[in-house]
Amino acid sequence: MDAFQSLCAFLQIPSVSTNPEHRDDCRRAAEWVRAFLIGAGLEDARLIEKDGRHPLVYATRCESPGKPVFLIYGHYDVQPPDPLELWTSPPFSPTVRGDSVFARGACDDKGQVMILLEALRRMGSALPINVKVLIEGEEETNGENLVAFVRDSPGLLRADAALICDTEMFAPGIPTLCTGLRGGVFGELAVEGAAQDLHSGVYGGAAPNAVEAVAQIVAALKGVDGVIRIPGFYDDVAAPAAAELQAWRSLPFNEDEYREREVGSPELTGEAGYSVLERTWARPTLEVHGIAGGFVQPGFKTVIPAKAHAKISCRLVPNQDPERITALLREAIQNATPRGVRSRFDLISAGPASLVDPSHPILQAASRALAETFGRPTVYMRSGGSIPVVDLFRRALGIPSVLMGFGLPDDNLHAPNEKFYLPNFHNGIDAVQAFFRILGDPRDV
Amino acid sequence: MDAFQSLCAFLQIPSVSTNPEHRDDCRRAAEWVRAFLIGAGLEDARLIEKDGRHPLVYATRCESPGKPVFLIYGHYDVQPPDPLELWTSPPFSPTVRGDSVFARGACDDKGQVMILLEALRRMGSALPINVKVLIEGEEETNGENLVAFVRDSPGLLRADAALICDTEMFAPGIPTLCTGLRGGVFGELAVEGAAQDLHSGVYGGAAPNAVEAVAQIVAALKGVDGVIRIPGFYDDVAAPAAAELQAWRSLPFNEDEYREREVGSPELTGEAGYSVLERTWARPTLEVHGIAGGFVQPGFKTVIPAKAHAKISCRLVPNQDPERITALLREAIQNATPRGVRSRFDLISAGPASLVDPSHPILQAASRALAETFGRPTVYMRSGGSIPVVDLFRRALGIPSVLMGFGLPDDNLHAPNEKFYLPNFHNGIDAVQAFFRILGDPRDV
Numbered sequence: 001m002d003a004f005q006s007l008c009a010f011l012q013i014p015s016v017s018t019n020p021e022h023r024d025d026c027r028r029a030a031e032w033v034r035a036f037l038i039g040a041g042l043e044d045a046r047l048i049e050k051d052g053r054h055p056l057v058y059a060t061r062c063e064s065p066g067k068p069v070f071l072i073y074g075h076y077d078v079q080p081p082d083p084l085e086l087w088t089s090p091p092f093s094p095t096v097r098g099d100s101v102f103a104r105g106a107c108d109d110k111g112q113v114m115i116l117l118e119a120l121r122r123m124g125s126a127l128p129i130n131v132k133v134l135i136e137g138e139e140e141t142n143g144e145n146l147v148a149f150v151r152d153s154p155g156l157l158r159a160d161a162a163l164i165c166d167t168e169m170f171a172p173g174i175p176t177l178c179t180g181l182r183g184g185v186f187g188e189l190a191v192e193g194a195a196q197d198l199h200s201g202v203y204g205g206a207a208p209n210a211v212e213a214v215a216q217i218v219a220a221l222k223g224v225d226g227v228i229r230i231p232g233f234y235d236d237v238a239a240p241a242a243a244e245l246q247a248w249r250s251l252p253f254n255e256d257e258y259r260e261r262e263v264g265s266p267e268l269t270g271e272a273g274y275s276v277l278e279r280t281w282a283r284p285t286l287e288v289h290g291i292a293g294g295f296v297q298p299g300f301k302t303v304i305p306a307k308a309h310a311k312i313s314c315r316l317v318p319n320q321d322p323e324r325i326t327a328l329l330r331e332a333i334q335n336a337t338p339r340g341v342r343s344r345f346d347l348i349s350a351g352p353a354s355l356v357d358p359s360h361p362i363l364q365a366a367s368r369a370l371a372e373t374f375g376r377p378t379v380y381m382r383s384g385g386s387i388p389v390v391d392l393f394r395r396a397l398g399i400p401s402v403l404m405g406f407g408l409p410d411d412n413l414h415a416p417n418e419k420f421y422l423p424n425f426h427n428g429i430d431a432v433q434a435f436f437r438i439l440g441d442p443r444d445v
Numbered sequence: 446m447d448a449f450q451s452l453c454a455f456l457q458i459p460s461v462s463t464n465p466e467h468r469d470d471c472r473r474a475a476e477w478v479r480a481f482l483i484g485a486g487l488e489d490a491r492l493i494e495k496d497g498r499h500p501l502v503y504a505t506r507c508e509s510p511g512k513p514v515f516l517i518y519g520h521y522d523v524q525p526p527d528p529l530e531l532w533t534s535p536p537f538s539p540t541v542r543g544d545s546v547f548a549r550g551a552c553d554d555k556g557q558v559m560i561l562l563e564a565l566r567r568m569g570s571a572l573p574i575n576v577k578v579l580i581e582g583e584e585e586t587n588g589e590n591l592v593a594f595v596r597d598s599p600g601l602l603r604a605d606a607a608l609i610c611d612t613e614m615f616a617p618g619i620p621t622l623c624t625g626l627r628g629g630v631f632g633e634l635a636v637e638g639a640a641q642d643l644h645s646g647v648y649g650g651a652a653p654n655a656v657e658a659v660a661q662i663v664a665a666l667k668g669v670d671g672v673i674r675i676p677g678f679y680d681d682v683a684a685p686a687a688a689e690l691q692a693w694r695s696l697p698f699n700e701d702e703y704r705e706r707e708v709g710s711p712e713l714t715g716e717a718g719y720s721v722l723e724r725t726w727a728r729p730t731l732e733v734h735g736i737a738g739g740f741v742q743p744g745f746k747t748v749i750p751a752k753a754h755a756k757i758s759c760r761l762v763p764n765q766d767p768e769r770i771t772a773l774l775r776e777a778i779q780n781a782t783p784r785g786v787r788s789r790f791d792l793i794s795a796g797p798a799s800l801v802d803p804s805h806p807i808l809q810a811a812s813r814a815l816a817e818t819f820g821r822p823t824v825y826m827r828s829g830g831s832i833p834v835v836d837l838f839r840r841a842l843g844i845p846s847v848l849m850g851f852g853l854p855d856d857n858l859h860a861p862n863e864k865f866y867l868p869n870f871h872n873g874i875d876a877v878q879a880f881f882r883i884l885g886d887p888r889d890v
Binding site: 018079080086141142182184186193194195196197198199200201202203204205206207208209211212214215216218219220222224226258262263264265266267268269270271276279280283285287288289290291292293294295296299300301302303304305308309310311313315338339340341342348349383384385386409413414415416 | 463524525531586627629631638639640641642643644645646647648649650651652653654656657659660661663664665667669671703707708709710711712713714715716721724725728730732733734735736737738739740741744745746747748749750753754755756758760783784785786787793794828829830831854858859860861
């Protein structure tokens, strides 16, 4: 089976980690990865399970004493495919159109996991470094199994650095390393007013409306100018260095194209005085992911809703403390809560931003490997997203992470018609091998 | 079968007009009313049907030449019983607990329709006035069938006044006539931002968020002080006369009890400087009945939602023009729409407030009939709700409506455990007969 066929087999497993109906599929995906690793000649391949959570897959190839040890990380679980009706081809029937393969997980993260696995398979016993492979199944939920395992097993995971393929290239053909990720505070706002929904004719004008209250709270947290109105929120924000900002300005970025092709809205939004890249990579944000309350079926029911809720997150940048931001957010919610209702913010998860120093020798090696494979200089970007494992590896294992990504900005992550650009898949396999070869050559690192 | 048994048989028919699955049940309810009217000796009893909509029931007894003609109105359809799990006994299995019968429609409006029908049955050929009975099946949806029929059949419906039993008593034991109803503008706000939901990490800070936009619009339309922020909204509001306000102040009303027993919230809300009765009867309001957008399932999905919507209504008081308010509301929504999104307000229905002059001889007759039956002076109240048929009868037929209601404030209209207080049911039957006797005696009107 060639690499593409393997990828398609992997993509056919609907390993949706957040949905209990797919529990067995997640296990199948883990078993599939383990079998591939055994076939690729790795040792000690096994599933690590705890409390009925989705298993981790672990394997090693440590046959190069004195050479660097890399922790290879990825995830076999995927986002839910909903809304299904917007997919052109079924999400778990990988389909090639043009130069891309379309399927849930094609880019995030099965396609990129396959790059790592296939590079290891091809190098076989010629691998000039040591690797410990750790592929998890809860990245799209909350990764508790991984956190516990990493914290409890520093010896088993001891390494010099981690290699993660779960980010994207700045643009097609431009080899890219990611040097920063935003952190985040994620939680749920719940508002309660009257004891039950009330008739809006009879009680309108006297009874509190929980839906209006949740709207008022949300509107109070961020202005229409995109500036977050939580007192103290921006206090600790560390701005990027002048050189980093300068490098971003030289990246080929067209704001109109971005708006039209990626966002598709009449205008872009956000804080004045910052470029789009600064706003999405280096400025903290607050977003509401969902809101619900009252009667929303077709037709009309004139109730004053008694309950409403919203899912809210803040993305954080370097130097912002998730605990402090959580406290400030809670306080701002309380201050914005109108009379007549009670509000509550339940924290779901929180983690800080991550930065990687591009002058680190390992990053330099990665940069060379990518540039040689793609035939162009490697660029450095940040990502506005959050990969909590980067911070976990830094804290628990004391190691930096190389974020070598092969996705593209239009790969529809977490959205219908997710895809992976196949030239990136094949170049990625070459680039990872080139990286390992450079790392294995003492003259090069 | 006695009146209570008849009521129970009527309540067992799940005539939920908004739900297509109950189409046949609505027809059964209409047939049941027609059969009862035939049994009560009325003539020309028939179903009036159009375009597959729920039938109207029509019948007459016009055997008293020279006497007033009354148009007797009610509705056999009911609200959906959801949420079912909050009912103590099944909504379509009428159950007596204490002095009340619990069932969907017990008060709104089958119990009150039965008062009218049973009063006619008991008077039989002794009825001293003329009646035309019109019972509809779409009051809880949009009543299009009724509107068309009333507009097209002024001759068939010619009358001196209408009698409607679909309102409530101010408090148990206090005979009540309703002299005013609020009108309303009802519609749906839709907001669209990006072409599809986007990853909040990757695009947070640059892409518009439709859920935040809908919250900002809602928050802009009404302040946390309960004052509506739509320019011009209050311009035409007609305040109640000093005498009417004075009468309301003498009604037995305890704000703490109202808050605790009826609303159940930590505080009441609404405009400062107006009593609860003024705020709910004589001040216009704006309420959001439901809001939806983005990811609201259990768990977390960090999307920037591309679409959101909210159901919104304004209740209107005398002298406010629904068309003008609709235009002002649309304009305010446009002005509050943040950049990056498009908004749209789709009107569902609109109608003006209604007032009845309590010094009208027919109202005076109703007041006497109620006072004699209940043994206490009749009070005059308004209702914050909307009964569009009152305005329809005024415009299309040129007649006033007598709103003689027998519900109670805690009857749970549109909510779980709807009930009807049985002493009111029996007194209501007596009061309607007393009213007809007074109307039929030339010395009395």
